[in-house]
Amino acid sequence: MSIELYQGDITTLDVDAIVNAAAPALLGGGVDGAIHRAAGPDLLAECRGLPEVKPGVRCPTGEARLTHGHCLRARYVIHTVGPVWRDGLHDEPSLLANCYWQSLRLAAQLGVEAIAFPAISCGVYGYPIPQAARIAATETTAWQRAQALPSRIVLVAYDTANFSALKQALAHARPASIA
Secondary structure, eight states, rough: OOOEEEEEEEOOOOSSEEEEOOOTTTSSSHHHHEEEEEEOOHHHHHHHHOOOBTTTTSOBBOEEEEEOOTTTTSSSSEEEEEOOOOOOOOSSHHHHHHHHHHHHHHHHTTTSSSEEEOOOOOSTTTOOEEEEEHHHHHHHHHHHHHOOSSSEEEESSSSHHHHHHHHHHHHHHSSSOOO
16 A cells, blocks of 8 residues: 655556546646546547536536546546635535545546546645645545555645645655555
């Protein structure tokens, strides 16, 4: 069992599933756009085929949806929609935690051994990086204490600020037995 940190492009990782920090429509932009570009046009077609739960929403905030990886190394893409940061008093922490739990639950159901997460909600959604990193570290550590799969979780930071915040948060959250 391991939780690893990686700084770089999530689309290049050799894992069973990558998590896409998506918008509710699942149609691209930010990390979502990078994943769509790397996966190729079939990912967009598959996303368009997912049912809308209301107009323009295929995945509500805090939930997760599954597609294939198409041209990615990963077999699956688990799309999750993080909360837009307002002030921390509008359920943002629990919604962000739910993104991790719902993605990990779906991965475990699929038998995924290795999964990679980006910094959910830290881009245009404006979630403060230190708080988001603490939630990522706490939730993934708690998951691995209770569940066998995924046995390898990679927390991916695109830049040094996210990497530093994740490293610090993970040092405080994980038990000595998790690498």
